Structure formats: structure tokens, C-alpha cells
Amino acid sequence: MATLLSLSSGFKGDIRLRVVWLMVLLLILHPVLAYWSGHAQDVLPQLTMIAVQGTAVWCVFTRYQRSPPLIRLPWLLLALAALMQVLWAIINLLTTILGDKGGYLTAIGIVFSALYMIPCMFMITRSFGQHEPRSIAMLDLTLSCVVAVLLYRFITQLASGPLASDPSSIYLVIHHADAVDFSLSAMVILRMFGARSFRWRFFYYAASTYLLANAIVAYIYNRLELRGLPWWIGSMVDISYALLMLVTLRQPPRWLRAYHPTLSVSQTIASFAPMILSMMVVMLGISMSRISFLAGLVTACASVLFYGLRVAVIQSQHMDMQRAVDQSAWRLEQQVGRDPLTGIANRAALDTRLHEALEDGRRSGGYCSLLMIDIDFFKQYNDSLGHVAGDACLVKVACALSSSQLRPGDLVARYGGEEFVVVLANTPVETALEVARRLMASIERLQIVHASCPQGRITVSIGIGTQTANMRADALTLLEEADRALYAAKSSGRNCVVVASETTRTLPSSSGEWKANDGASI
Numbered sequence: 001m002a003t004l005l006s007l008s009s010g011f012k013g014d015i016r017l018r019v020v021w022l023m024v025l026l027l028i029l030h031p032v033l034a035y036w037s038g039h040a041q042d043v044l045p046q047l048t049m050i051a052v053q054g055t056a057v058w059c060v061f062t063r064y065q066r067s068p069p070l071i072r073l074p075w076l077l078l079a080l081a082a083l084m085q086v087l088w089a090i091i092n093l094l095t096t097i098l099g100d101k102g103g104y105l106t107a108i109g110i111v112f113s114a115l116y117m118i119p120c121m122f123m124i125t126r127s128f129g130q131h132e133p134r135s136i137a138m139l140d141l142t143l144s145c146v147v148a149v150l151l152y153r154f155i156t157q158l159a160s161g162p163l164a165s166d167p168s169s170i171y172l173v174i175h176h177a178d179a180v181d182f183s184l185s186a187m188v189i190l191r192m193f194g195a196r197s198f199r200w201r202f203f204y205y206a207a208s209t210y211l212l213a214n215a216i217v218a219y220i221y222n223r224l225e226l227r228g229l230p231w232w233i234g235s236m237v238d239i240s241y242a243l244l245m246l247v248t249l250r251q252p253p254r255w256l257r258a259y260h261p262t263l264s265v266s267q268t269i270a271s272f273a274p275m276i277l278s279m280m281v282v283m284l285g286i287s288m289s290r291i292s293f294l295a296g297l298v299t300a301c302a303s304v305l306f307y308g309l310r311v312a313v314i315q316s317q318h319m320d321m322q323r324a325v326d327q328s329a330w331r332l333e334q335q336v337g338r339d340p341l342t343g344i345a346n347r348a349a350l351d352t353r354l355h356e357a358l359e360d361g362r363r364s365g366g367y368c369s370l371l372m373i374d375i376d377f378f379k380q381y382n383d384s385l386g387h388v389a390g391d392a393c394l395v396k397v398a399c400a401l402s403s404s405q406l407r408p409g410d411l412v413a414r415y416g417g418e419e420f421v422v423v424l425a426n427t428p429v430e431t432a433l434e435v436a437r438r439l440m441a442s443i444e445r446l447q448i449v450h451a452s453c454p455q456g457r458i459t460v461s462i463g464i465g466t467q468t469a470n471m472r473a474d475a476l477t478l479l480e481e482a483d484r485a486l487y488a489a490k491s492s493g494r495n496c497v498v499v500a501s502e503t504t505r506t507l508p509s510s511s512g513e514w515k516a517n518d519g520a521s522i
Ligand SMILES: Nc1nc2c(ncn2[C@@H]2O[C@H](COP(=O)(O)OP(=O)(O)OP(=O)(O)O)[C@@H](O)[C@H]2O)c(=O)[nH]1
Pocket: 341, 374, 375, 376, 377, 378, 379, 380, 382, 386, 387, 388, 389, 390, 391, 394, 416, 417, 418, 490, 494
């Protein structure tokens, strides 16, 4: 009573307050009418029970309407499950009023009891996440429907077939119903403890309250029914609906808000939940083997096959996703440190490698050379042929540089614009000059026509900086030196190499000869 008063105080002036008091009235009226008529299944007590059930369904439906979009479907499924029970109760009432000569009303009642399973199983198994594949949802829905059809067949065959007269048949149906009801409640409780969002926990809390109360009531009801129904039994059925209304309208308990499962617990429970579908089919298979061993065997095998199919679909989708992730990781790995236009190393990769090479040189007392390469008259090339042709030229030059038989420790990088840098680890200046000559030759071999160049084709100028045993340079100093040497090469007519430390030495193209800076041959 105190709970109801606190509940009603929270809804002053609200329509829900009137619903609460209506429910209280119905809960009192039901046993009074049942006692007065002396029979639980008289018309008036049954009508009151339907009113109790209908009120609870209305409360769940209100929750559905007030919920945010992502969680609306589960509330609707819960309302539908409870509605199926109401429809079942209405059919029972019609049977009381009209009688059931052809057994049609009983059959329709069984249909609703089977249909009740579909929304129940669907709300328990689904993860309702946007990432969940549609094919899995369709598989689950199909199996839920198969379970409902098998359940209907199982009950009707036992109720109307040759086994109907066997008293053990009725126990089989009761045990099966108990197994189904308690499995559903156990799974929905598990889902409550696996839900990370409070809204979801609250939904499973409401669903588990209803399903567990329903399972306990059904357990007692079915056994009492065998000995003749006492007049008060209908009020016991009211309990699960009164509880459903209560948890739907009341503020959720504090522990539900405080409880937070870890991500791995939540994921494990969500992945485990669909097991219930296969378990239902296995249970049906075992129960059906009482009617026909073959039907039971086929049903149980179908359950295993379905579960295998479900796992296979999920696994194949995970493999697809993993492949996509691997590919993008590989692409990222390739892109990090890569120049997007030419595909060779970029400035960041150059910095790293240059530091390493200088450090190695310092430790081993060796050299480290650096070539700064710049395409001659590239502005004119761009201006006359356009930037697209300019880009294609840069790609060709980069390709020629990087395929010029450098050693594994060497690095060709795009420094920026039309400038490239080659790091030659452990390389003295003489060897660096040889490499520079080879690189110029490979670019010449490209034969890229460039009218503004005196040679009529693309050429490059190269500046060389070298760290020697006497001169310990850092990366920046070496880059500056090579850049100065490059400037000197440009100033001395382009298409040549200049060494930073001895800027008097220059080298023309591969077809040319060594010249001093003033143009004299050396
Ligand atoms: N197509 C293309 N052009 C670029 C890119 N980066 C820089 N450039 C162009 O490269 C040209 C460089 O011009 P400058 O610095 O004057 O050098 P240059 O014309 O080669 O003259 P010198 O180096 O003195 O022989 C500019 O026109 C830039 O727009 C690029 O990624 N693609």
C-alpha cells in the first residue's frame, strides 16, 4: 500500500494516477467477484482479470511511446508479448460464454500462447545495435517463428492426438511450459546484468519482473489446475500484471542505476543470448520425441544446424570486417611516412631516417651523405604543360630516383615541391658524387621533353652535404649545407652537382664532364 501511495504521489494530476487506482480497484474486485461466484473461471472474474492484464499492457505501451527511438522496439515487443496473453484470456472467456464445440477456440488460444513466444524471444536475443547485420535479425526472427509453429504443433498434437488420454502427456506439456518460461526469465535477467546503458537495464528489469512472475504463477497454476481450480487462482495470475504495471510506472530502484557491467561482461552476455533460440528448439525436439522420435530428432538437429548457420554468418561477417580493418591498417601504414603524390618517403620519414643515419655515422666514425635534388626550370614546365603534367613528371622523377639501385639503408624522399632528398648512410663524399651522377643519368634516360631547358629535356641540379669524422653535423645543418650546395649548382648553370664542403667542384650531366665552378674542366 505504501508503495502504491508513493507511486500515486509521483503522478498527481496525471492520467497514470487514475490508472494506478483503477488497477488497485480491479485487484480488490477480482477476488471478491471470484469468491461471490465461487468459481475462478466465471465470466465476471475472468472479465476483471482481462481488465487487469489490459491495464498493465497499456502501461507498457505508454512506456514504449515515451521511450527514445533506439529502445522503443523492445518496449513494443514486451507490450505485444503481454497483449498475446490478454488475447489468450479473451479466448478463454469466449470459451466460457459460447462453449467450444469444434475445439476451435482452444486451438486459437494455443495459437496466442505460441505467438507470445515470438516477441519474448526476439526481445531477449536481439542486441538492437545499429551494427547488427540484418541477415542475423532475419535468421532470429525466422527461428522464433519456427519455435512458435513447433510449439503449436506440439501442444495440439498432445491435446487432441492419441496421447491426449495419457495423463503423462499433460505433465509433459506442463514440464515443457515450465522449462520455456524459466529459460526465458533466466535469460532476460542475464541480459539485465549485461546491459551497459541504464535505459536498457531498466527495460530488462521490467521484462524480467514480468516473465519471472509469469513463470512462477504458471508453475503453480498448472499444477493446481490438475486438481481443480480454487476460486482465488485468478488473483494469482493478476500478480504478474500488477508487478508489470508497478515496475513500468515506478522510479527504477537505485541499485539498477548504480550497477555497471564491464564491456567484456556486456559483450559476452549479448553474444550468448541468442543461444536461447536454439535451446528452445532443442527443448521442443526432446519434448516432441514423445510424440514422434523422428520429428524430435529432426527438430533437435535443425536447432544445431541453425546455430551453426548463425555462427557461420557472424564469423564470415567478422572476417570481412577484419579484412577491411587489416587493409585500412596496411593502407595507413603505407600512407604514414609516404608522400601521397609520388608514393616515396615524405618529410617525416626523411627526418627519422636522417637522424638514424647520422647517429650511426657518429657511433661508427663513418660518413653520412645527403643529396638535395631539384628539377630545373620546373615552373616553366608547369606553366607550359599544366599542373597535371607537372605532377606526372614528379612521379616519373621520383620513380627514377628510387629505382636507381641504392642500398637498402638509403632513402629517397620528397622534400617538398619539386625537391627530393636522398640519404646515403655510411657514404663518403666520393661515393655520394658517383651516386649523384647515376641519379642524373637515370633522370636523363626518362627523356621528358622540356622546351625551356637548354637540353630540351628534364634535368636536375644536386647539392651534396656530407658528415665526416671531423665534422659532426646534425640533420638541420646537413640539410642547410646540401641546400647551399644546391643553390650553388643552380647558380652555376643547373644540370650539375655541387659538394657543400668544396663548392668549387661541379659535375655536369652524365654525358658531360667534371668542371670547376668557373666552368673549367677538372
Ligand atoms: N605540378 C606540381 N608542381 C609543383 C608541385 N610542388 C611545387 N610545384 C611547382 O614547382 C615550381 C617550382 O618553381 P621554382 O621554385 O621557381 O623552381 P624552378 O622553376 O624549377 O626553377 P629552378 O629550380 O631555379 O630551376 C613552382 O611552379 C611550383 O608551383 C607539385 O606537387 N606539383
